[in-house]
Amino acid sequence: MDNTLVSDQSTEQRILEAARRVFVVKGFAGARMQEIADAAGINKALLHYYFRSKEKLFEQIFREAFGRLLPGLAEIFSRPLPFFRKIELFTETYISLVIEQPYLPVFVLSEMHRNPDDFFQKHIQPEMLASIRQIGRQFAEAAQEGLIRPIDPRQLMLNIMSLCVFPFVGRPMLQRMMQVNDTEYQQLMEARRQSVSAFIIQAIQP
Numbered sequence: 609m610d611n612t613l614v615s616d617q618s619t620e621q622r623i624l625e626a627a628r629r630v631f632v633v634k635g636f637a638g639a640r641m642q643e644i645a646d647a648a649g650i651n652k653a654l655l656h657y658y659f660r661s662k663e664k665l666f667e668q669i670f671r672e673a674f675g676r677l678l679p680g681l682a683e684i685f686s687r688p689l690p691f692f693r694k695i696e697l698f699t700e701t702y703i704s705l706v707i708e709q710p711y712l713p714v715f716v717l718s719e720m721h722r723n724p725d726d727f728f729q730k731h732i733q734p735e736m737l738a739s740i741r742q743i744g745r746q747f748a749e750a751a752q753e754g755l756i757r758p759i760d761p762r763q764l765m766l767n768i769m770s771l772c773v774f775p776f777v778g779r780p781m782l783q784r785m786m787q788v789n790d791t792e793y794q795q796l797m798e799a800r801r802q803s804v805s806a807f808i809i810q811a812i813q814p
Contacts, residue, residue, distance in 0.1 A: 620658055623648045627669050632711040635718050636666050670719060682739030691750045695768070696805040702772045703801050707794075713776045740765075756812040764812065771804045 626647035630639045641662055645655040659665035684697045706712055720727050747761035756764075775782060775797060783793050 619648075619650065619654070623650070623655060623658055623665070624669060624672075627665050628711060628715075631666060631669055632715050636662070636722065639666075641665075670715070682743065685739070685743045685746055691746070691755050692805075692809050694746075695808055696802075699768065699772055699805040699808070700801045703797065703804065706772075706776050707797055710776055710779075713773050717777065754814060757814045759812060764808075767811075768804075768808055771807065772800075775800065 623644070626649075627639075627644050630644050630647055634640075634643070639662065641655055642652050644665070645652045648655065659668070684701060685694050687694065687697075689697070744761045744765060747756075747759075747764050750756045751758050751761070779793065783790075786793075788796070
């Protein structure tokens, strides 16, 4: 492989990793290109060579982050699996993903609140909405078939997502309230892969 290409890929990856860290802490409005360049260990001119503007850099970071959240999760509910197994896979997959990329929920939520209309137009594709509606229909059908007790499918979706997301979004507060260190909190999050689905299933069984 051409050494120049390897160098370009390495520099670009370093920029993206530095930008993720800065954007998570500062958000789009608070982040500065100079700060990102410093974090990447390059000068600002080189940063602009790879990414002409903060908007373009942020767009790539955010698209990669958000793109990892929905498609794989929605695909689980299209599989021919028992209903409760789908819930188990959904929570296990989501929590595993966020354990690997803990900045994702805070990053996505902050940008959703920053400009909801722009966020929806840019990042919520029609197929994503169709997948979400499909999940809601499966919840409603499970209730009609007596697999789960009668429940508003919207409330069930809210409950599942809240149980998966909030421990990561609220980590600084929760960790101090429970008086646990980083290692202990990480162990709690690992255990949530199974505990969340077990809690949900027990709550909705007829």
